[in-house]
Amino acid sequence: MIDVINLEKHFGDKNVLDGINVKIEKGDIMVVIGPSGSGKSTFLRCLNCMEDPTGGQIIFNGVDIADPKVDINLHRRHMGMVFQHFNLFNNKTVIENIMLAPVYVARSERRKAKHKNFWIGVANVFRKEKKEKYPIGQSVAEIKSEAREKGMKLLERIGLEDKADVYPSTLSGGQKQRVAIVRALAMDPDVILFDEPTSALDPEMVGEVLDLMKQLAKEGMTMIIVTHEMGFAREVANKVVFVDEGQILESAPPKEFFENPKHPRLKEFLSKVL
């Protein structure tokens, strides 16, 4: 589903990513680990072009999204992202956070169809064979109520339906991160990118976020996760990748990765963290 070919990123003359090749299939759960400063976060952020790659290709659903000519916004809608610091919209309530993007996308499509229909209508005056108009579909109110209903269902799933109308500043860290995950889910993404989702959490809140991620994994969601939670990686991932100095040094299923590491740098790293 995602095919990363020779991905490069440099800031100035500093090479952060130095030719990364990796393939992610549908349903894969890939965990990326590595020392800090190794480029693993940059790698993740390049996947949805949060950082513009300076070289290489990222083929996502058959389109090279690293190409600057591609409208990246269309592709990001199929690629959720969860941040270390949650980044919930502070000026929106919890349910508005979840509804914002789906409503915006549906509304802008509706608006585009309307514009096109207007010009088709104008052109039809002069045409012998009238061209058919685009269907407009739902009204704005219907779009909103449907998104709200879906958002409430997602909130019920994480047990926060009573927090729907409060602002994010009143939530705990774990609650914020779960809402952030649900916000990504609201777009029905093909893949979700997790950028150290538990690193900014209190230890007692890490569990609730990891549990939600495990549930998603069981449901077959494709996920790419940068994390320091080795236990989680071993339990959930079907592919673990070790990144250092902008290169993938080892890539293996978790059992082999943790029990039988080959690269000396990985051996050294594991001996420190396990």
Added chain:
Amino acid sequence: MSGLSAKIDKFIEMFIDYKGYVKVLEGLSNTLLIAVLGLLIGIVIGTLIATVRVVPKYKRLPRVLNRFCSFYVALFRGTPVVVQLLLAYYVILPLAGGHMTGVETAIMIFGLNSGAYASEIMRGGIQSVDAGQLEAGRAVGLSFSTSMFKIVIPQAVKNILPTLGNEFIALIKDTSVVSFVGATDLYVAFNYIGSNSYEFMVPYIVMALIYVVMVLLITLMIKLMERRFAKSDRRN
């Protein structure tokens, strides 16, 4: 203290019997006109410049515009407003062959001047919003402008408003220099009363009080507005 009451009597005589209040009302309306229109022009210019400043600069056009804007800001922040007024009224307008009254010149210059300050206030306000907010907007597939308008700017307004209010207060007080270009403001009005009655103490005190009252009213308005915008900060 009989001296003071005599002075007050004299001021009241000047103010009411000799139609001093007509001058004062004219001065007050000019002061307010210059300050309010100056602020509005300033907000428009400031918004334009701040937009240029925060838009990503991959392409050539934003970069050229950015350079022009920083020149503009440096020019208007680098010279005193009196100098700008004098230059505009006595040098640039005659050279350009235009005709503007003192009040019109003052409105223009105060607008341009506060535009430079407002642009920096807005840029600072926008940049003080956590970069993660914009990123989160972009990550769910919103465009740069949509994320800006729906997420970043509503949060920035909270930071911008108090400082912009400060700018307005400074603007109102700065208008007291427009007499340099022959416009009648509060200072000119009370000076007129003073020099006709040979008594300056009471008129100047009254003038100061009028300024204080105006500033207090503005402060109150800013506070009310801030409270409306603070909704998402409150824990409920």
